[in-house]
Amino acid sequence: MKKISLVQINPEEKVSILEIVGGSNLESKLLSMGVYKGRQVTKLSHIGLKGPVVIRAGRSILALGHSVAEKIIIERE
Amino acid sequence: MIKKIYLIGNPNVGKSVVFSRLTGVQVISSNYPGTTVEIAKGYLTLADKKVEVVDLPGTYSLDPTSGAEEVAVSLLKELPKEEIAVINIIDSTNMERNLLLTLQLIEEGYPVVVCMNMCDDAGHRGVHINFTKLEELLKVPVISACALTGMGIKLLTQRIKEAVSAPKDIITHQQRWLEIGKIIEQVQHLEHRHHTFREIMEDASVRPVTGLIMAGVIIYGAFKVVRFIGEGIINHITDPLFINIYQPFLEKLSAYWQEKGFWFHLLIGDLINGKIDFRQSLGILTTAPYIELGMVLPYVVSFYFILSLLEDIGYLPRLAVLLDNLLHRLGLHGYAVIPVLLGFGCNVPGIMATRVLESKRERFIASTIISIGVPCVPLQAMIFGLLGKFGGFYVGGVYLVLFSLVIILGIILNRTLTGYSPEFILEIPPYRFPPLFMLWKKLYFRIKGFLVEAMPVVLLGVCFINILLYFKLFDLVTSVFAPIIHGLFGLPKEAAVALAIGFLRKDVAVGMLMPLGLTANQLFIGATLLAISFPCVASFVVLAKELGFKGLIKSTLVMIGISIIVGTLLHFTILR
Numbered sequence: 001m002k003k004i005s006l007v008q009i010n011p012e013e014k015v016s017i018l019e020i021v022g023g024s025n026l027e028s029k030l031l032s033m034g035v036y037k038g039r040q041v042t043k044l045s046h047i048g049l050k051g052p053v054v055i056r057a058g059r060s061i062l063a064l065g066h067s068v069a070e071k072i073i074i075e076r077e
Numbered sequence: 078m079i080k081k082i083y084l085i086g087n088p089n090v091g092k093s094v095v096f097s098r099l100t101g102v103q104v105i106s107s108n109y110p111g112t113t114v115e116i117a118k119g120y121l122t123l124a125d126k127k128v129e130v131v132d133l134p135g136t137y138s139l140d141p142t143s144g145a146e147e148v149a150v151s152l153l154k155e156l157p158k159e160e161i162a163v164i165n166i167i168d169s170t171n172m173e174r175n176l177l178l179t180l181q182l183i184e185e186g187y188p189v190v191v192c193m194n195m196c197d198d199a200g201h202r203g204v205h206i207n208f209t210k211l212e213e214l215l216k217v218p219v220i221s222a223c224a225l226t227g228m229g230i231k232l233l234t235q236r237i238k239e240a241v242s243a244p245k246d247i248i249t250h251q252q253r254w255l256e257i258g259k260i261i262e263q264v265q266h267l268e269h270r271h272h273t274f275r276e277i278m279e280d281a282s283v284r285p286v287t288g289l290i291m292a293g294v295i296i297y298g299a300f301k302v303v304r305f306i307g308e309g310i311i312n313h314i315t316d317p318l319f320i321n322i323y324q325p326f327l328e329k330l331s332a333y334w335q336e337k338g339f340w341f342h343l344l345i346g347d348l349i350n351g352k353i354d355f356r357q358s359l360g361i362l363t364t365a366p367y368i369e370l371g372m373v374l375p376y377v378v379s380f381y382f383i384l385s386l387l388e389d390i391g392y393l394p395r396l397a398v399l400l401d402n403l404l405h406r407l408g409l410h411g412y413a414v415i416p417v418l419l420g421f422g423c424n425v426p427g428i429m430a431t432r433v434l435e436s437k438r439e440r441f442i443a444s445t446i447i448s449i450g451v452p453c454v455p456l457q458a459m460i461f462g463l464l465g466k467f468g469g470f471y472v473g474g475v476y477l478v479l480f481s482l483v484i485i486l487g488i489i490l491n492r493t494l495t496g497y498s499p500e501f502i503l504e505i506p507p508y509r510f511p512p513l514f515m516l517w518k519k520l521y522f523r524i525k526g527f528l529v530e531a532m533p534v535v536l537l538g539v540c541f542i543n544i545l546l547y548f549k550l551f552d553l554v555t556s557v558f559a560p561i562i563h564g565l566f567g568l569p570k571e572a573a574v575a576l577a578i579g580f581l582r583k584d585v586a587v588g589m590l591m592p593l594g595l596t597a598n599q600l601f602i603g604a605t606l607l608a609i610s611f612p613c614v615a616s617f618v619v620l621a622k623e624l625g626f627k628g629l630i631k632s633t634l635v636m637i638g639i640s641i642i643v644g645t646l647l648h649f650t651i652l653r
Binding site for chain 1: 138140170171173174177250251254279283285288394397399401402405410411500501502503504505
């Protein structure tokens with residue numbers, strides 16, 4: 001088991017969110033949009049050079065700024 | 078008794094379309110989150126009584142995390158719960174995410190009616206919902222609707238009175254998501270299907286390589302189409318009308334005019350080689366209508382046609398994702414493309430749309446960039462009209478100067494201003510293809526807005542200028558500013574009048590440059606300066622409103638400084 005952030009995984013990977021480390025404001029904002037601890041999300045793409053990460057959570061597609069994606073920690077085998 | 082009805086829902090679920098259907102009040106709706114930056118109000122007749130309906134900005138929950146959400150939540154608390162009804166609008170294609178707000182509204186005891194919007198689209202996407210079951214589980218009225226076609230709206234108005242306050246225990250968001258999971262399992266059935274072409278395109282537009290290619294093609298295509306339609310209207314409709322019908326009429330009128338005094342000067346203007354010249358005569362009946370209707374309006378129509386199309390399809394948020402990188406360097410984030418693009422139509426809605434940005438710092442940077450480096454359609458139309466005949470090189474040059482300015486200015490502002498730029502989190506809507514009549518409605522609404530705002534200012538402006546010119550009152554202005562205009566910018570000192578008029582309206586100001594007989598290079602400098610110097614009076618007012626007095630002064634000083642630097646630089650690099 002290895003803890004990494006959303007930035008580091010490959011597109012098309014489906015992962016489960018372990019924690020969000022950005023402070024309560026970011027956490028509650030993401031929570032209200034359906035991105036929370038234990039939620040399964042699929043990474044869709046990553047715009048290079050510290051660009052945003054696009055994920056699918058349920059039926060929503062969300063673009064997260066690079067700094068946001070770095071704060072979303074996931075677990076991988 | 079219901080005194081007020083609130084429309085609430087997640088961003089981009091079609092609240093404004095439902096609002097228009099309920100009240101008949103036309104408001105702009107687009108396919109991206111945050112279209113509604115002003116609170117729209119209208120009236121609905123309910124049991125023979127007029128009830129106010131309020132269209133709230135989109136919000137994901139009742140715990141606000143942004144300015145717009147705060148506004149929505151605080152408005153909701155204005156009246157006691159017994160006196161209001163809340164219509165919670167849900168995007169049926171993405172019910173899960175929407176239900177969080179619904180549960181919260183019910184728990185807090187708001188009298189709720191749920192309107193499941195975009196039902197037809199859900200069907201197309203293989204999402205099937207059991208509405209009766211949903212109503213059973215939520216214990217509030219649930220109506221399936223499609224606001225675009227008006228389906229379900231009548232039923233919605235009939236069932237508003239069934240909304241009653243039934244508070245429940247308040248639970249956490251985590252618990253709510255668990256609850257929602259259970260509800261979804263019982264009421265939603267997803268048809269398993271292969272990726273459609275639409276979905277493939279949706280994905281491709283946010284991937285780095287395919288996304289950039291698509292963005293390039295779309296922006297280039299949009300630009301070409303705007304020019305094609307704009308020129309088409311000018312060459313085939315407005316110019317023939319003005320030259321073949323309106324001009325002979327005016328010539329006759331002016332021939333009857335015995336003594337060509339003050340009134341002749343005011344209405345017709347100067348005769349060029351004994352004839353009326355729409356571009357140079359500068360009269361209320363000649364140049365004023367020609368600038369607005371013959372040169373600017375065609376481009377307003379074509380620009381808003383394309384912008385509205387891109388908005389409704391839902392392409393703009395994707396562009397925001399691709400440009401996030403670049404805009405970060407300027408202290409903004411991707412979503413700032415929306416105000417900037419709107420600013421290309423008219424700076425006023427552009428600056429107003431900066432409200433979608435969260436921090437004061439971002440709003441200052443975005444508003445300043447828009448008022449300095451983003452030319453509005455009327456200004457662009459005039460630049461094309463004037464510089465076009467000297468070749469694309471000059472027109473392109475103006476854009477290049479403006480673009481470089483935006484980048485340099487953005488970098489400097491980003492490095493020097495204190496404050497923070499918040500994180501970028503944006504929901505990307507699916508592509509949607511709303512019926513054409515929606516597009517026409519929006520286009521009509523925007524063009525009407527343009528004419529109502531522009532025409533009186535232009536007519537009064539030209540009238541005012543003519544009076545000043547007739548009594549030679551501009552001589553003072555021109556001689557005071559001659560050292561700057563002539564010495565630094567290399568323009569004839571009469572150009573001071575045009576630059577001053579730029580404060581009133583940019584299109585008229587460029588029009589004022591027409592009779593001066595400038596060279597291509599001088600015209601290039603003049604047009605560029607008009608684009609970056611003071612915003613017109615309308616943008617000035619919104620700037621003041623959005624930035625406050627201090628922000629306005631700061632922004633204005635930046636503008637004056639930059640105009641002088643750029644004008645001087647251009648003068649000494651290309652005229653010498």
